[in-house]
Amino acid sequence: MVRTVFFDRDVAITQTSSIAGPKEGEGPLKKYYDYILKDDIIGQKSHEHAEIMMQLQCIKQLLNKAHLSQNDVDCVFGGDLLDEIIGCNFAMRELEIPFIGLYNACATFGEALILGAIMIHSDYMSKVITTTTSHYATAERQYRFPLELGSQRTPLSQWTVTGAGCSLLTKKEEVGVKVTSGTIGKVVDYGVSDANDMGAVMAPAALNTIVSHLSDTGRDETYYDLIVTGDLGHGGSRLLQILAKKEGLNLGKNYSDCGILIFNREGQDVGQGGSGACCSNLVFNAYLYKMLSQGTLKKILFVPTGALLSKVSSLQGETIPAIAHAVAIEVV
Amino acid sequence: MRLDKEQSKEYLAEIRKDMPKTKHVRTMVRAFLTGGIICCIGQGIGDAIKAIFPSMQEDEVGGFVTMMMILLTAILTGIGVYDKIGAFGGAGSIVPITGFANSIVSPAIEHKREGIVLGLCANMFSIAGPVIVFGISASVLVGIIYCFI
Incomplete structure (x- = not known):
């Protein structure tokens, strides 16, 4: 596969x-x-x-x-x-x-x-x-x-x-910001049914994709200057770090989350952070892309995460599945 | 990929250890203050009506106060103030009649753009609907019991 x-x-x-x-x-x-x-x-x-x-x-x-x-x-x-x-x-x-x-x-x-x-x-x-x-x-x-x-x-x-x-x-053949590989996510369901707890829903999906990406590419987590997940928020990111430790991955200083980066948690009253289809998108297109083109960052693993629920599925008592895709973006 | 029930339970237990908790003391104090202030305003309106119209019966005054509170809430919801009161006060703003009025006016505003009949009217009771259903059912039930005693 x-x-x-x-x-x-x-x-x-x-x-x-x-x-x-x-x-x-x-x-x-x-x-x-x-x-x-x-x-x-x-x-x-x-x-x-x-x-x-x-x-x-x-x-x-x-x-x-x-x-x-x-x-x-x-x-x-x-x-x-x-x-x-x-x-x-x-x-x-x-x-x-x-x-x-x-x-x-x-x-x-x-x-x-x-x-x-x-x-x-x-x-x-x-x-x-x-x-x-x-x-x-x-x-x-x-x-x-x-x-x-x-x-x-x-x-x-x-x-x-x-x-x-x-x-x-x-x-483009010259040096620039390049998409070098992408890992397609699997739908992962850990049985969380609280539609407010998106971090716990999506963290296992993010981990699944990151682990697969690293094993497929033969890299370890230190290869990337930044591994950035989509919208796990503060709680979800912490959870991902704990789950990753169990898999032997150390998501430490080179790890962050777009939901954390986009808002100022204390001042803006946003709960655990940002979410939404545009959260990872906006952080990438506005911030990370500029960091890459300026050379501040050279290799990032960008992992947008999504919770695949609908209002109907929640009301019918379904648990919430999630997915994450990983895209390696490097200056080469 | 799906976890089986046992593994899922373990995972849920693990994440719940670390969950941020609702600050119960703070929310209760806020709810008490907000609910109290809303009730004081209601009482104030009642007293004012009694002072202006001394001949009015007690239950008529009650009805008048209810209407005034609903009107006030509808206006505050419309100008975007009541959601802030609700975010601060929680149950303190939901339990009084004002909370009920807010739950009808807010979806009405939101769905106005889908048309009067299928938008506004159809969705007006999307949140308050269950309250009305239970209210009516309970009153019918109590009425039947009352018949026999």
């Missing part, structure tokens, strides 16, 4: 673009975002429309930054958290670019990166955009309660990130 695909140093991420919501714009990564929204409805008639608009503007912004027209791009791989992924589907209605819609909850961006890289590596496509979006208000409403309901958040809850981000993948 092949879980890891290798891309011999020629699939490059040549440009990224990011749009962050107002709360994200007050977070620790504020100076890295391309654009920060002033409010989360941006003049649209609903938050869903705002999410669609955010997605569309993000892709347009990427095309501008890369000096490309829509015809130059072979395909967009993207998804979001809304039912029937309407965030991406409706944004793509405005564009003349072929589109493949994806859903792996918050791990969608990892899925998109791997699929995009496979397309570039196999020479079927020469320019691919990978993208995801999420919006606090639309996710709250779909998975939890109305925004104006006076309810308390549990200490384990996480804050869905509002934002959109995209990366442009192309073939």
Whole structure:
């Protein structure tokens, strides 16, 4: 069984673009975002429309930054958290670019990166955009309660990130930020049924993928400057470190989590940290990509994690399965 | 990949050891204060009505207070204040009639964009619905028992 695909140093991420919501714009990564929204409805008639608009503007912004027209791009791989992924589907209605819609909850961006890289590596496509979006208000409403309901958040809850981000993948031989391998995740279910405890749901999936990645590539955890998971939050990351120790992995200083990086936990009242399809995406496209292109980081293992629940499955008493995809991104 | 029941139990036991706990003393104090203040406001409105209309009966005053509290909550929910009171006060803001009003107004606001009938009206009771069902069922049951004694 092949879980890891290798891309011999020629699939490059040549440009990224990011749009962050107002709360994200007050977070620790504020100076890295391309654009920060002033409010989360941006003049649209609903938050869903705002999410669609955010997605569309993000892709347009990427095309501008890369000096490309829509015809130059072979395909967009993207998804979001809304039912029937309407965030991406409706944004793509405005564009003349072929589109493949994806859903792996918050791990969608990892899925998109791997699929995009496979397309570039196999020479079927020469320019691919990978993208995801999420919006606090639309996710709250779909998975939890109305925004104006006076309810308390549990200490384990996480804050869905509002934002959109995209990366442009192309073939390039010169030195640059390259996707060098990707490990496709398995759906892992450890029997957690608390929809607020996403960290405990996703940590085993992240561990499963990281262990497979390291054994497939013959590397150990110290090979990477940074191993960064998607949105486990503070509690989930600690849990992953404990679980990893049992497997003989030491996720210490070179480990972090996008859900931790994106918000300031004390000041912003976000529970365990950020989550959502755009959490890992925004941290990667805004922050990690810049760190890689400046040379501060050279090799990272990017592991977006997703909890694959729906409101119906939760109500019917199902436990929550999770998935994580690992993407090795290196400056080579 | 799925853990069997035994392994899953072990995993759940392990993660629960390290879970952040709700700060019970703090939440209870906040709930007590919030609930108390809401009740004081209700009492204040009742006293004011009695002072203005001395001829009003006690149960009429009660009805009036309820309506005023619901109106106040609807306005506070609409301008986005009540969710903050709820986040602070927890059960203190849910248990009084104001919590019930908030649970009807908030989905109504949220679903307004899907149309009046299938959006707003259909979803208005999505949270308060069970309360109404149980309330009506209980009152019918009590009514039947009352018939025979």
